[in-house]
Amino acid sequence: MTECFYERGLMMSSSTIGIFGGGQLGRMLALAARVMGYRSVSLDPGEDCPGSQVTDVHVVAAYDDLGAAEELAERSDFVTYEFENVDAAAIERIAELKPVFPSPSVLRVCQDREIEKTLMREMGIGVPEFRVVRSVEEAKSAVEAIGVPVVMKTTRWGYDGKGQSVVRDAGDAGLAFEGLGGSDDAPVIVEGFVDFAMEVSVVCARDMAGEMRTFPVSENVHVGGILDTSIVPARCSDEVKAEAERVAMRIAEGLDVRGLIAVEMFVTREGEVLVNELAPRPHNSGHYTIEGCVTSQFEQLARIMVGMPMGDVSLRSPTVMVNLLGDVWEAADGSPDWGAVLGMAGAHLHLYGKSGWRVGRKMGHITVCGETVEEALRVARAAREAAMGR
Numbered sequence: 001m002t003e004c005f006y007e008r009g010l011m012m013s014s015s016t017i018g019i020f021g022g023g024q025l026g027r028m029l030a031l032a033a034r035v036m037g038y039r040s041v042s043l044d045p046g047e048d049c050p051g052s053q054v055t056d057v058h059v060v061a062a063y064d065d066l067g068a069a070e071e072l073a074e075r076s077d078f079v080t081y082e083f084e085n086v087d088a089a090a091i092e093r094i095a096e097l098k099p100v101f102p103s104p105s106v107l108r109v110c111q112d113r114e115i116e117k118t119l120m121r122e123m124g125i126g127v128p129e130f131r132v133v134r135s136v137e138e139a140k141s142a143v144e145a146i147g148v149p150v151v152m153k154t155t156r157w158g159y160d161g162k163g164q165s166v167v168r169d170a171g172d173a174g175l176a177f178e179g180l181g182g183s184d185d186a187p188v189i190v191e192g193f194v195d196f197a198m199e200v201s202v203v204c205a206r207d208m209a210g211e212m213r214t215f216p217v218s219e220n221v222h223v224g225g226i227l228d229t230s231i232v233p234a235r236c237s238d239e240v241k242a243e244a245e246r247v248a249m250r251i252a253e254g255l256d257v258r259g260l261i262a263v264e265m266f267v268t269r270e271g272e273v274l275v276n277e278l279a280p281r282p283h284n285s286g287h288y289t290i291e292g293c294v295t296s297q298f299e300q301l302a303r304i305m306v307g308m309p310m311g312d313v314s315l316r317s318p319t320v321m322v323n324l325l326g327d328v329w330e331a332a333d334g335s336p337d338w339g340a341v342l343g344m345a346g347a348h349l350h351l352y353g354k355s356g357w358r359v360g361r362k363m364g365h366i367t368v369c370g371e372t373v374e375e376a377l378r379v380a381r382a383a384r385e386a387a388m389g390r
């Protein structure tokens, strides 16, 4: 049941975009849609979540509340979802009522690492060596066959490095499997550890006619499994960039994506591109597009949803984004110095309006556009340090 319902006095007669989820991705999508005059509706259990602060209407309900999902559909012309760890039944119900971008079939693939990786392999797309295991015995023999180190991951409900464990000693395979809650019903994927030269991602936009545009390749640095920094242009060869874009487009086409798909990849030391993970939505590594590109990933999704032409995805200038996790608040005793950030030329501050900080929680980001990628990187890092009072 819907617990409560807010409506704001915004009277605009145009399409309404429905957003399942009320986090920062929904918030930035709603902001981009509003610039173009579209309305938005969000659904999230949090009353004062980041999305609810900017959408026209916010439905407060659990993600598995089918009645509330129907309400979201009824209030919207088109619907999208801002995270993939969501009850597929709710999205499927919405898709019976309104067009959903991307379709529930894409969501089903991206929700499950077993389906995702198996499909990539069937499509002839490079992925790290992997096996899916359902018992301690299977885990042990998979680790034996692949060879340590391996990364073991739950096939469902993982994000930002959660539900993962690196196994360096084959004798730990059983413990790791059990630690991840592995069982016959909860399979675990055992992946070869990739000694990558770099991690990159590509956000690919595909419209109703099947036309595709890929945003510039982002070089990503993760810390503790969470994205820390995105650097654009990525500091790899043009061949690697072209291959990463080609892989993203093949996936977008193969899955018949209408909307956005973000493809995270490893670049091996030999220059091979291996797919790590897919996300059928705007992506943290695409936040740089807000200031860095002519059209942002959020505006592009809104354009596709309402049936408008896609925008130019060209990079305006070298751009770096650094995430602001709750760790920044901790370092600054709860009150980061935003004045110091905003006092730095070229630094754009994004705060998501989350009420409580916690170490590891994504609270905001800083984007810096520069003359060179090195300059943008230096300023972005300095800006985050300044926020921490360093």
Ligand code: AMP
Residues within 6 Å of the ligand: 128, 151, 158, 159, 160, 161, 162, 191, 192, 193, 194, 195, 196, 199, 222, 225, 226, 264, 276, 277
């Ligand atoms: P994921 O949740 O699968 O995106 O993993 C989070 C991060 O963990 C990745 O961005 C990598 O930095 C690291 N990681 C995941 N899988 C592997 C792997 N097979 N080899 C090396 N590093 C990995």
